Amino acid sequence: MMIEAINLTKSYNNVPILKGVSLTINKGEVVAIVGPSGAGKSTLLQLLGTLDSPDSGEVRINGQLLTALKDNQLSAFRNTNIGFVFQFHHLLPEFTALENVCLPAYIKGSLSQAEITAQAIELMRYLGIESRVSHKPSQLSGGEQQRVAVARALINKPAVIFADEPSGNLDTQHAHELHELFFKLSKDFEQTFVIVTHNNELAKMANKLFVMRDGKLVNE
Numbered sequence: 001m002m003i004e005a006i007n008l009t010k011s012y013n014n015v016p017i018l019k020g021v022s023l024t025i026n027k028g029e030v031v032a033i034v035g036p037s038g039a040g041k042s043t044l045l046q047l048l049g050t051l052d053s054p055d056s057g058e059v060r061i062n063g064q065l066l067t068a069l070k071d072n073q074l075s076a077f078r079n080t081n082i083g084f085v086f087q088f089h090h091l092l093p094e095f096t097a098l099e100n101v102c103l104p105a106y107i108k109g110s111l112s113q114a115e116i117t118a119q120a121i122e123l124m125r126y127l128g129i130e131s132r133v134s135h136k137p138s139q140l141s142g143g144e145q146q147r148v149a150v151a152r153a154l155i156n157k158p159a160v161i162f163a164d165e166p167s168g169n170l171d172t173q174h175a176h177e178l179h180e181l182f183f184k185l186s187k188d189f190e191q192t193f194v195i196v197t198h199n200n201e202l203a204k205m206a207n208k209l210f211v212m213r214d215g216k217l218v219n220e
């Protein structure tokens with residue numbers, strides 16, 4: 001089991017947003033989370049992804065109980081095990097595509113610059129953007145920018161990738177290619193994907209589908 005959440009609750013300003021969410025996700029699965037706006041999908045993803053902590057309940061990733069970790073241990077755990085892809089990819093505009101991809105590996109600090117560059121280029125080749133290494137984000141198409149963001153999320157070979165509406169600002173074709181890529185990576189490297197989406201194609205293709213409504217999972 002890769003991810004286990006037990007009875008998560010979370011309130012903002014005394015308003016309950018998550019009202020007891022439990023789920024399990026296995027290694028190598030591509031999981032979709034769907035549901036109406038405001039249901040709590042992004043909030044759940046933040047808790048599963050260690051970006052925020054629940055008011056009560058437990059999250060385990062790869063057997064590690066997250067609430068047992070101190071802040072600095074948590075960021076180390078996150079940087080080693082978890083990748084994030086957001087709808088708006090937050091690439092750093094003053095850096096090239098290659099530099100953006102390399103950044104998490106520099107922060108992790110366990111490889112030389114040459115090794116990091118080699119891995120980043122290999123990853124960008126795998127994603128079909130190797131000819132774009134020297135481009136700045138503003139010189140890339142939306143789909144290319146999104147793939148750079150995906151490469152950046154993958155550079156440290158995380159076991160789990162959390163994605164919040166990753167295809168939300170892509171056209172049908174680019175969205176389709178990105179979805180294919182998630183499944184390919186899950187097969188090739190047994191990486192686990194947890195994806196909040198409004199995209200029907202992805203929801204249908206997913207190995208597991210969670211439906212969220214009013215702070216609860218109503219259907220699997």
Ligand SMILES: Nc1ncnc2c1ncn2[C@@H]1O[C@H](COP(=O)(O)OP(=O)(O)OP(=O)(O)O)[C@@H](O)[C@H]1O
Pocket residue numbers: 012013017035036037038039040041042043044
């Ligand atoms: N940091 C915050 N402070 C206060 N309220 C918040 C915060 N984050 C989320 N909320 C509230 O929690 C509720 C759920 O938000 P969340 O972003 O999880 O919904 P969602 O299911 O991702 O919706 P969408 O599909 O529109 O992205 C919303 O009513 C939102 O206003």
Ligand SMILES: [Mg+2]
Pocket residue numbers: 041042043164
């Ligand atoms: Mg959201």
